[in-house]
Amino acid sequence: ASPDLSLSHPSPSGAAFELAQAHSSPEPLKLYGGWFCPFVQRAWIVLVEKEIPHQYIEINPYHKAPEFLALNPRGLIPTLAVPGRSGALYESTVVCEFLDEGYPQGPRLMPEDAYERARCRLWINHVATRIVPAWYRVMQAQPDGEQGSGGGGGGGEEERKKLVEGIKAFAREMMNNDGGCDEKSKGDHSSGGPWFLGSKFSLVDVSLAPWAKRLWLIDYYKPGGTGIPKKGGNDPGRESGSEDEIVWDRWDQWLEAAVKRDSVVRTWSEDEKYIGVYKRYAENTTESEVARATRAGKGLPSHHYYGA
Ligand code: GSH
Structure with missing residues (x-):
């Protein structure tokens, strides 16, 4: 069973x-x-x-x-x-x-502008196909590299690199949004906030928030952590004054806002309960569909809307 x-x-x-x-x-x-x-x-x-x-x-x-x-x-x-x-x-x-x-009576979580809405879907696709599968691969990677999801060098180094790449691309895109959005869509959202679209919280943020809220579990279970360079550390991926540092600062800004968002906090159970649930993922012994697909090297079950 x-x-x-x-x-x-x-x-x-x-x-x-x-x-x-x-x-x-x-x-x-x-x-x-x-x-x-x-x-x-x-x-x-x-x-x-x-x-x-x-x-x-x-x-x-x-x-x-x-x-x-x-x-x-x-x-x-x-x-x-x-x-x-x-x-x-x-x-x-x-x-x-x-x-x-x-339910249009509540705040709208997608832009009114069709182009901006399409662009949000592209980034929801990025989350679904680049970040979420990589989160599971890192979580399920085993020290001897037995996971079989990409033939990486064991211990999850390859997987970690993919997760970091996916998140970094997301952070870069947020910086583009902050600076130069189209003249036409300026009314749709404004910069100056922590979210993917600046001040406007959207379904792009929603799509990533649950795994962002679970990133600490990778640090908890995996000696190599998430691979995301930490602020103030001596990480080569984040030298002070470098372009990378600015990108990671933007990510930190988003992450801090996301894990504290009221709707994220109110849908969260006690931390230690997640430690129990993800133990089987960390040991790569769970039989959930997601875990089995990850083990088979497929990433995730292929039912993703906007999926690859
Ligand atoms: N692609 C689905 C979605 O985006 O809704 C994935 C949903 C999913 O995998 N849910 C898990 C589930 O129902 C729980 S986190 N698992 C049952 C199973 O693996 O048999």
């Missing part, structure tokens, strides 16, 4: 417990989720950002109960039951866009 069948903790704790409790009464819009799941956290963040009335239903996706499979044949969370519609929605990026468009 899969070791994932028994989750160390069956329900949310800490702030996420409060949130789940506050949304436990029946509502036509239902989010089927799991407290530990970063894909669920994306959808959960959007519900909180937009204050959308909903019911939160905690399930164990590894059980694949027939009622759950009837809602989502892929058997993955998040799964969203939509009022008045017979088929549920799934795939976190699809669910997030639906919630943003379907």
Whole structure:
């Protein structure tokens, strides 16, 4: 039997417990989720950002109960039951866009300008195909390099390099956004804030925040850490006065804002509970779909909207 069948903790704790409790009464819009799941956290963040009335239903996706499979044949969370519609929605990026468009009364999390919106989708794709798979590869890398996801030199060095590259490209893009956005789209967002679009929090930030919030788990479990050069250290990737230093400062600015964002904090359980959940990833023994795909060198299950 899969070791994932028994989750160390069956329900949310800490702030996420409060949130789940506050949304436990029946509502036509239902989010089927799991407290530990970063894909669920994306959808959960959007519900909180937009204050959308909903019911939160905690399930164990590894059980694949027939009622759950009837809602989502892929058997993955998040799964969203939509009022008045017979088929549920799934795939976190699809669910997030639906919630943003379907509930326009809350703050909009995508730009009004079609070009800017398309560009946001490109960067959501970057997160989904470059950063998230690399996060799992680093987490599952083993000292002897047995993971089999790219033939790297063992210990996760290759994987770490990919994660750092993905994050650095993201940070560079934010700097472009800060400085020179098109004359035409200037009204859409303004620079001067920590977010991908400057002052405007968007689905690009949502797409990455759950893994950003889990970066410390890589430091916790992996002796080589994330590979992201730390401020004030003597890291060659971040000499003071270098261009790299400016890029990493921009990343730090985003990361600090993301992990403290109210919607991110309110959808987060107690830190130590995640240590328990990710132990099996760190040891590369979990049988989740994501983990198996990572082990097979495929990165992630290929259901990503905007995926490669
Ligand atoms: N591509 C999906 C999305 O973006 O929503 C991935 C969702 C996903 O993998 N969710 C995990 C799950 O349901 C929990 S974090 N796993 C069940 C399984 O692996 O069998």
